[in-house]
Amino acid sequence: MDALTLSRLQFAATAAFHFIFVPLTLGLSILTAYMETLYVRTNDELYLKMTKFWGKLFLINFALGVVTGITMEFQFGMNWAEYSKYVGDIFGAPLAIEATVAFFMESTFIGLWIFGWNKVSKKVHALSIWLVAIATNLSALWILLANGWMQKPVGYILRNNRAEMVDFMALVTNPYGWLKFSHTLLSGYVIAAFFVMGISAYHLLKKNKTDFFKRSFKMGATFALFTSILLFIVGDFHAAEVAKSQPTKFAAMESLWETQKAVPYNLLVIPDPANERNAVEAIGIPKLLSFLAFHDGNAEIKGLKEFPKGDRPPVMITFLSFRGMAALGILFMLLSLISYVVSKMDRLESNRILLRIMLYSIPLPYIAGQLGWLVAEVGRQPWIVYGVLRTSDAVSKAITPSQVWVSLIGFTLFYGLLGIIDIYLLTKYSKKGPDDDLSSIIKMSREV
Amino acid sequence: MEFQIIWFVLWGTLWAVYFMLDGFDFGVGILHSFLAKNDAEKRVIINTVGPVWDGNEVWLITAGGATFAAFPTTYALMFSYLYSALLIILFALIFRGVAFEFRGKVDSDSWKKGWDIAIFLGSFVPALLFGVAFGNIFQGLPMDAEGYHGTLFTLLNPYGLLTGILFVLLFVVHGALWLSVKTNGGISTRASMIANKTWYALLIVAVLFLIYTAFATNLYANYLQSILWFVVPVIAVLALLGIKLFASKGQHLKAFYSSCLTIVMVTFTGVIGLYPNLIPSSIDPKYSLTIFNSSSSIYTLKIMTVVALLFVPVVIAYQIWVYRIFRHKLTVDGVMKDEEAY
Numbered sequence: 164m165d166a167l168t169l170s171r172l173q174f175a176a177t178a179a180f181h182f183i184f185v186p187l188t189l190g191l192s193i194l195t196a197y198m199e200t201l202y203v204r205t206n207d208e209l210y211l212k213m214t215k216f217w218g219k220l221f222l223i224n225f226a227l228g229v230v231t232g233i234t235m236e237f238q239f240g241m242n243w244a245e246y247s248k249y250v251g252d253i254f255g256a257p258l259a260i261e262a263t264v265a266f267f268m269e270s271t272f273i274g275l276w277i278f279g280w281n282k283v284s285k286k287v288h289a290l291s292i293w294l295v296a297i298a299t300n301l302s303a304l305w306i307l308l309a310n311g312w313m314q315k316p317v318g319y320i321l322r323n324n325r326a327e328m329v330d331f332m333a334l335v336t337n338p339y340g341w342l343k344f345s346h347t348l349l350s351g352y353v354i355a356a357f358f359v360m361g362i363s364a365y366h367l368l369k370k371n372k373t374d375f376f377k378r379s380f381k382m383g384a385t386f387a388l389f390t391s392i393l394l395f396i397v398g399d400f401h402a403a404e405v406a407k408s409q410p411t412k413f414a415a416m417e418s419l420w421e422t423q424k425a426v427p428y429n430l431l432v433i434p435d436p437a438n439e440r441n442a443v444e445a446i447g448i449p450k451l452l453s454f455l456a457f458h459d460g461n462a463e464i465k466g467l468k469e470f471p472k473g474d475r476p477p478v479m480i481t482f483l484s485f486r487g488m489a490a491l492g493i494l495f496m497l498l499s500l501i502s503y504v505v506s507k508m509d510r511l512e513s514n515r516i517l518l519r520i521m522l523y524s525i526p527l528p529y530i531a532g533q534l535g536w537l538v539a540e541v542g543r544q545p546w547i548v549y550g551v552l553r554t555s556d557a558v559s560k561a562i563t564p565s566q567v568w569v570s571l572i573g574f575t576l577f578y579g580l581l582g583i584i585d586i587y588l589l590t591k592y593s594k595k596g597p598d599d600d601l602s603s604i605i606k607m608s609r610e611v
Numbered sequence: 612m613e614f615q616i617i618w619f620v621l622w623g624t625l626w627a628v629y630f631m632l633d634g635f636d637f638g639v640g641i642l643h644s645f646l647a648k649n650d651a652e653k654r655v656i657i658n659t660v661g662p663v664w665d666g667n668e669v670w671l672i673t674a675g676g677a678t679f680a681a682f683p684t685t686y687a688l689m690f691s692y693l694y695s696a697l698l699i700i701l702f703a704l705i706f707r708g709v710a711f712e713f714r715g716k717v718d719s720d721s722w723k724k725g726w727d728i729a730i731f732l733g734s735f736v737p738a739l740l741f742g743v744a745f746g747n748i749f750q751g752l753p754m755d756a757e758g759y760h761g762t763l764f765t766l767l768n769p770y771g772l773l774t775g776i777l778f779v780l781l782f783v784v785h786g787a788l789w790l791s792v793k794t795n796g797g798i799s800t801r802a803s804m805i806a807n808k809t810w811y812a813l814l815i816v817a818v819l820f821l822i823y824t825a826f827a828t829n830l831y832a833n834y835l836q837s838i839l840w841f842v843v844p845v846i847a848v849l850a851l852l853g854i855k856l857f858a859s860k861g862q863h864l865k866a867f868y869s870s871c872l873t874i875v876m877v878t879f880t881g882v883i884g885l886y887p888n889l890i891p892s893s894i895d896p897k898y899s900l901t902i903f904n905s906s907s908s909i910y911t912l913k914i915m916t917v918v919a920l921l922f923v924p925v926v927i928a929y930q931i932w933v934y935r936i937f938r939h940k941l942t943v944d945g946v947m948k949d950e951e952a953y
Contacts, residue, residue: 226712230705240690251683252907259676267926274662559691
């Protein structure tokens with residue numbers, strides 16, 4: 164394999180690994196902050212126990228999200244030097260802003276939160292986790308504005324053999340970036356909500372600390388209900404933006420070969436990319452795809468054949484990932500609704516089947532998130548910056564295949580090891596359940 | 612033109628602050644196994660940097676991000692030319708970060724020993740390699756229009772290695788002084804002793820470095836053109852002597868501030884010598900990456916200047932605030948009682 168293929172594999176692997184930890188951080192930071200706020204307001208010790216228990220899991224997960232993020236920043240230069248040279252003028256800015264406004268805040272206040280239990284007042288302590296939560300979400304905003312620019316380049320001109328920024332506000336207000344941000348953020352919230360529900364379900368099945376885990380489950384279910392519905396709605400707008408800005412990606416997502424008007428949505432499709440057609444197209448709902456794409460049932464959608472073969476993304480991966488993600492999205496709304504109703508009626512303990520389903524559903528939102536990134540990044544191919552720069556022109560000239568082999572194998576082994584350790588620790592602390600003895604913290608924080 | 616200079620100064624400052632802050636984390640990480648007599652003491656040592664190391668490391672990420680935004684060509688070429696060296700630094704930093712977080716999470720001696728090794732390697736290796744990298748940048752890289760004509764081993768030349776050793780010794784002294792300030796009793800006494808003894812080695816290497824620099828690099832050319840700049844290396848040397856002066860009197864906090872000043876001034880000494888280069892070419896100056904031929908457009912630099920002016924002071928303010936909250940000394944009793952500690 165050449166340095167290009169290896170670098171693509173490495174970027175995909177390290178980004179996918181990074182994105183196992185980041186989305187849980189996005190959602191769990193908010194839930195933990197909310198729990199601590201409830202504790203500060205009500206002085207109910209159960210909320211303090213919840214803060215400590217879910218906060219501990221948050222921290223184990225957070226550590227890996229942070230350290231694997233450095234890899235992402237380094238790789239733009241290490242493996243994608245031609246890309247960095249070509250677009251650094253406009254792409255570097257959001258990354259530098261991310262570090263300045265978000266990473267500092269997140270990393271400084273996480274230290275205060277972990278070590279500050281007895282050193283600052285309760286309110287300041289709760290404030291510090293809110294600052295962490297805001298910072299992680301802000302960091303997502305800037306990196307997704309950067310990614311949004313790769314999907315829909317705006318605010319630049321080609322000059323001096325590169326893309327130079329001419330309109331910073333266009334970058335900051337890029338609708339593609341904001342949709343990507345909202346969609347990604349909400350997917351992180353759903354991941355966190357299902358994580359909290361799943362682990363709570365485990366303990367409820369064991370009839371362990373039921374009061375604690377019923378309350379946790381209910382909080383997770385409420386959060387899940389809101390966020391999974393919003394996620395789906397934003398996803399719909401996001402797909403419409405893709406139809407407008409990235410016609411090749413949209414056609415691949417739907418495996419649409421011919422340009423048509425008033426396109427139906429076929430529930431069953433089996434693509435046959437080799438022959439540029441679909442082997443099976445069945446159970447069509449008239450005009451639905453046109454409606455989803457342009458919010459107009461009669462709209463024309465461009466098919467893949469409209470574009471030269473060299474400009475089309477891999478259809479099979481894009482199509483399957485999108486269908487899988489969307490199906491999971493519908494499932495999340497259903498499960499959230501059932502979970503919400505059952506926990507509202509206080510019938511959780513008697514619904515052991517639901518509890519079991521929710522326990523085994525923990526990985527599902529993660530899978531949906533990974534599939535979403537496959538749609539976003541594979542669907543953008545062969546471009547690294549849509550319509551502006553091809554991925555094949557972006558790779559570093561100075562690196563050799565053997566160098567990237569070594570780093571790819573190194574990352575695989577190293578990340579594999581870290582992943583195993585992290586899952587081991589998460590499982591260990593999840594199973595252990597909350598600590599009963601919080602006397603030292605409560606006593607000492609009163610002295611402040 | 613002036614915006615490139617602003618960003619050159621900011622670039623140097625980001626590195627200087629990064630080395631000043633993460634420098635003592637590195638020193639603490641290198642020393643922790645050797646200084647501690649038992650696990651409780653190890654925990655005390657690790658917990659002295661517990662609340663702050665993560666925030667310190669962000670200065671590196673920001674230095675990287677600033678290089679990307681302000682000097683994208685330098686960012687692209689430096690990171691791809693130094694691919695293997697950066698990969699090792701990256702792995703080491705990841706290792707250190709998770710080691711701090713995970714070490715105390717399982718109650719087993721072999722688990723902790725494993726992470727102790729990770730903390731040592733994750734501190735020693737980046738300290739050495741950052742020195743090697745900057746030593747090579749000071750000398751210039753063998754690069755021309757065709758690219759880079761070197762490997763990982765090209766970097767391990769005598770001057771690069773000497774700079775690496777200089778960095779390690781600077782950070783060991785820095786970390787030992789931090790520990791003598793932040794702890795009491797046995798740990799503090801031992802740390803102070805190590806700082807005092809290592810200082811002699813540091814002095815010797817620093818003198819060798821200053822002399823060797825005249826032969827291996829072009830750094831002094833700028834100083835000869837405008838003698839006034841010599842004030843920076845002179846402050847560096849005075850601060851280095853100050854470390855010993857204060858440390859031998861047991862004034863650890865003042866000694867620590869002196870080593871902060873030493874690290875900042877050593878970094879600036881190199882940066883001033885580099886100007887206007889970011890990475891000189893050792894083949895021919897016409898291939899050097901300068902702040903002018905590798906910078907972003909003026910528009911981008913202006914935007915980034917506004918961002919930096921708005922946010923960097925805020926960052927400095929809250930970091931100082933958090934440092935003040937954790938200004939107390941750590942004791943074995945306190946750490947053992949604190950469930951949240953590392």
